[in-house]
Amino acid sequence: MIITIDGPAGAGKSSAAKRLAREIGFDFLDTGAMYRCVTLACLRQQLLLSRVDEVAAIARAVEIEMRENHVFMNGEDVSEEIRMPSVTQSIRPVADNASVRQALVAAQHRWTEGRDVVTEGRDQGTVAFPNAQCKIFLTATPEERAHRRVEQLIELGMDAHYEEILQQQNQRDVHDTMRESGGLKSAPDSITVWTDGMSEEQVLQKLVEIVQTKMPASASK
Ligand code: DC
Numbered sequence: 001m002i003i004t005i006d007g008p009a010g011a012g013k014s015s016a017a018k019r020l021a022r023e024i025g026f027d028f029l030d031t032g033a034m035y036r037c038v039t040l041a042c043l044r045q046q047l048l049l050s051r052v053d054e055v056a057a058i059a060r061a062v063e064i065e066m067r068e069n070h071v072f073m074n075g076e077d078v079s080e081e082i083r084m085p086s087v088t089q090s091i092r093p094v095a096d097n098a099s100v101r102q103a104l105v106a107a108q109h110r111w112t113e114g115r116d117v118v119t120e121g122r123d124q125g126t127v128a129f130p131n132a133q134c135k136i137f138l139t140a141t142p143e144e145r146a147h148r149r150v151e152q153l154i155e156l157g158m159d160a161h162y163e164e165i166l167q168q169q170n171q172r173d174v175h176d177t178m179r180e181s182g183g184l185k186s187a188p189d190s191i192t193v194w195t196d197g198m199s200e201e202q203v204l205q206k207l208v209e210i211v212q213t214k215m216p217a218s219a220s221k
Contacts, residue, residue: 001026001116003211004124007138008173008184010145012195012203016138017120018069019200020207024118024215029111030066031121031128034104036082037064037073039094043086049093056099064107098181101127105182123182125190134214135190136207142170144196 003026005017014030021028038059039049047054065072070079081087094100105128112119112129119128125135140148146166153160176184186192191210195203 001134001215002112002129002132003118003134003136003214004129004132004187004190005118005120005136005138005207006122006124006126006184006186006190008145008176010149010169011139012148012200013120013138015200016195016203016207017118019204020211021118023204023208024211026116026118027112028066028069029108029117029119030071031104031108031119031124033066033071033082034064034107035091035095035100036087037062037071037078038100038104039087039091040078040082041073042094043090049090052097052099055094055097056103059094059097059100059103066111092175095182096179101182122176122184125187126185127182130187133216134211135187136210137186137190137192138195138203139192140195142166142173145169 003020005013005020007013014032017030018028020026038055041058041062042049042055045058047058049055063072063074065075070077071082072078073082101123105123108119108124108128111117121128125132125137143166146162146169149165149169150160150162153165173184193203193206193210198206
């Protein structure tokens with residue numbers, strides 16, 4: 001069984017998807033980590049990200065594995081490096097590259113074959129797994145997401161200004177939504193969950209409730 005969780009940055013998708021997978025005994029696929037790995041591989045090779053064919057060749061060649069919440073690229077644990085600002089700031093042309101998306105969606109299909117999976121990203125319920133049995137669109141208002149981001153950055157000891165974060169986030173939302181292939185949108189058959197004012201625990205409970213209504217008896221472990 002496939003459960004897709006899509007939504008904008010800062011909606012709490014990642015922790016919600018991870019916790020949901022653990023709770024119901026499914027594997028967890030972080031598709032954002034795949035785009036991050038391709039970006040890191042390109043940066044290491046000092047490849048111009050505008051060279052769409054070369055970037056796509058890297059996306060097809062790179063081996064990405066996910067085990068126990070660690071991400072391995074060609075056998076190397078890159079879990080921390082793919083979250084570095086240098087990768088985050090460079091990712092847009094990689095995620096916009098239609099051939100990269102095609103290669104990564106194919107890799108997502110291989111990864112999920114024969115497994116029960118919670119998969120998280122932007123295009124999982126729309127492009128990657130249009131026939132998924134359970135689709136969730138997890139979101140929150142821009143203001144709530146920006147407040148959460150500011151709190152996270154301050155916890156990490158970084159400087160963060162709400163207005164600036166909100167503005168950057170709004171720009172990213174527009175870009176993610178307008179992306180020609182794999183743009184961020186909710187699938188018509190997805191269930192939207194607004195997480196404003198909800199704790200992580202409450203979000204988890206809500207997701208478990210939704211999944212229970214969709215889960216065939218044979219898929220539960
Ligand atoms: O979820 P994240 O921040 O780790 O995602 C990193 C980037 O990859 C983000 O810019 C959106 C993009 N992405 C995508 O285009 N499609 C996905 N399925 C997952 C992530």
